[in-house]
Amino acid sequence: MNRLVVVANRVPDPAARGATAGGLAVALQDALTRREAVWFGWSGRIAEATGGEPAETRIGRIAYTTLDLGREDHRRYYAGFSNASLWPTLHYRLGLAQFDRQDYAGYRAVNAAFADALAPRLRPDDTVWVHDFHLFPMAAELRRRGCGQRIGFFLHVPFPPAALFCALPRAEELLADLAGYDVIGLQTEDDVTNLRAALIGIGQPEAAARVAAFPIGIEAEPFAALAVKALEKRETERFRLSLVERALIIGVDRLDYTKGLPQRFCGYGQLLARFKAHRSKVTYLQVAPVSRGDVAEYRTLRRELDEWVGRINGQHAEPDWAPLRYMTRAVARPVLAGFMRMARVGLVTPLRDGMNLVAKEYVAAQDPEDPGVLVLSRFAGAVAQLPGALLVNPLDPDEIAEALDQALRMPREERQQRWQDCAVSVFRDGARAWCRDFLAALEGANDTAAEEPVR
Ligand code: ADP
Numbered sequence: 001m002n003r004l005v006v007v008a009n010r011v012p013d014p015a016a017r018g019a020t021a022g023g024l025a026v027a028l029q030d031a032l033t034r035r036e037a038v039w040f041g042w043s044g045r046i047a048e049a050t051g052g053e054p055a056e057t058r059i060g061r062i063a064y065t066t067l068d069l070g071r072e073d074h075r076r077y078y079a080g081f082s083n084a085s086l087w088p089t090l091h092y093r094l095g096l097a098q099f100d101r102q103d104y105a106g107y108r109a110v111n112a113a114f115a116d117a118l119a120p121r122l123r124p125d126d127t128v129w130v131h132d133f134h135l136f137p138m139a140a141e142l143r144r145r146g147c148g149q150r151i152g153f154f155l156h157v158p159f160p161p162a163a164l165f166c167a168l169p170r171a172e173e174l175l176a177d178l179a180g181y182d183v184i185g186l187q188t189e190d191d192v193t194n195l196r197a198a199l200i201g202i203g204q205p206e207a208a209a210r211v212a213a214f215p216i217g218i219e220a221e222p223f224a225a226l227a228v229k230a231l232e233k234r235e236t237e238r239f240r241l242s243l244v245e246r247a248l249i250i251g252v253d254r255l256d257y258t259k260g261l262p263q264r265f266c267g268y269g270q271l272l273a274r275f276k277a278h279r280s281k282v283t284y285l286q287v288a289p290v291s292r293g294d295v296a297e298y299r300t301l302r303r304e305l306d307e308w309v310g311r312i313n314g315q316h317a318e319p320d321w322a323p324l325r326y327m328t329r330a331v332a333r334p335v336l337a338g339f340m341r342m343a344r345v346g347l348v349t350p351l352r353d354g355m356n357l358v359a360k361e362y363v364a365a366q367d368p369e370d371p372g373v374l375v376l377s378r379f380a381g382a383v384a385q386l387p388g389a390l391l392v393n394p395l396d397p398d399e400i401a402e403a404l405d406q407a408l409r410m411p412r413e414e415r416q417q418r419w420q421d422c423a424v425s426v427f428r429d430g431a432r433a434w435c436r437d438f439l440a441a442l443e444g445a446n447d448t449a450a451e452e453p454v455r
Helices: 023-034 071-090 101-121 138-144 171-178 191-203 220-230 233-244 261-274 296-316 333-342 357-365 381-385 396-409 412-427 430-443
Strands: 004-010 036-045 051-059 062-070 126-132 148-155 181-184 211-213 245-250 282-287 323-326 346-349 374-379 388-394
Touching: 004 023, 004 101, 023 036, 023 430, 036 051, 036 071, 036 101, 051 101, 062 071, 062 101, 062 138, 071 101, 101 138, 101 381, 126 138, 126 430, 138 148, 138 171, 148 430, 171 191, 181 191, 181 430, 191 211, 220 333, 220 357, 220 412, 233 333, 245 261, 245 333, 245 357, 245 396, 261 282, 261 296, 261 396, 282 333, 296 323, 333 357, 346 357, 346 396, 357 381, 357 412, 374 396, 374 412, 381 412, 388 396
Parallel strands: 004 036, 004 126, 036 062, 126 148, 148 181, 181 211, 245 282, 245 346, 282 323, 346 374, 374 388
Antiparallel strands: 051 062
């Protein structure tokens, strides 16, 4: 079988496999072990200057090949154009997007440096799979260096309507670069519609025909097993005792402005103010590990959330009850799975999210006999696979409060039915199937792919 080359901003630490591996590493695990593979990307190290010889660590049939980046290049490419320009734009938040020509130049320079290092290492029959918004120009850069291999792209985040995306300076250049890919995978049908329109808008109908949806999933069974096992852990037991039989609402997100946390906190405050029966009967745990502290918006959000927590607890707490528990540390996955299983409500209200894996993890973690209720933003990509969730508009705190009230009062039978409706896809459409489907489309793509949609 030919080799698979995965290109992503970050390369997993080959030493940290299993429980600590990131989602993408888990999803690709099967594909990477069944054939010879290369995982190529940034080493995680900052050097004097970008470039030099890539480092290579080989484990079994996988070669982890990584490049160091210079401090300035990394800042402009990562904190700059990727996280302060592309991330907000792709999540429909043009008002938060900043643009700086030098950041953009840094983004292009890093993509070019990746291509310089990778091109000479590619074999003619390799399949190349590029991941996410950090690397829009990768295929175009590789093509410029004479690479004729099959190259696929998967965008893990949303793609907004064309008019919105094209407000970002240099958007058209980025779109034109996408034409270098043989298959362009997105999370949802809405994303597909948006990107196709954008590509047609710049006169690239052939590229538009190569766009298709491949919604990503989780490996649900191992996660469910973790959740069951967690109930034996001391941390889980201590937490359970601390709740004193109060119903638990859980939220788990990176601390990011796309996750709708202020609106969510406000919605919980509304629940306590409007639906008084729940006072003292419910505890909301929000786990939100700090992320991207080097981008100003994230520091502002953190302060805003600190205020919300103080306000809600200050207003509603009793001497023996804190309504909102808030942690900005990460919680180990096996413990988190147990917390999710204990929670009567999973509260997932991003303002916009490519997929949202937490929603699927919450479903996987439930006890089918006595499951909790998922309250889900209608703007998460996961909506398409979770028909049993209670949907809310995450911008409307009253709607969040009403959904929480409904979830907390929901009879067991309805909870079971709704959980069933979600579990079908969560357990069937896993991460490995996603990976197989994408690669089948990419490796099946031939020269006529230009005329026909791949799926
Ligand atoms: P995003 O990719 O935007 O962070 P997702 O919901 O798609 O959002 O994926 C987040 C992943 O990170 C999930 O697998 C989730 O379990 C994990 N995660 C999020 N917050 C925490 C946390 N506080 N502790 C441990 N894992 C977390």
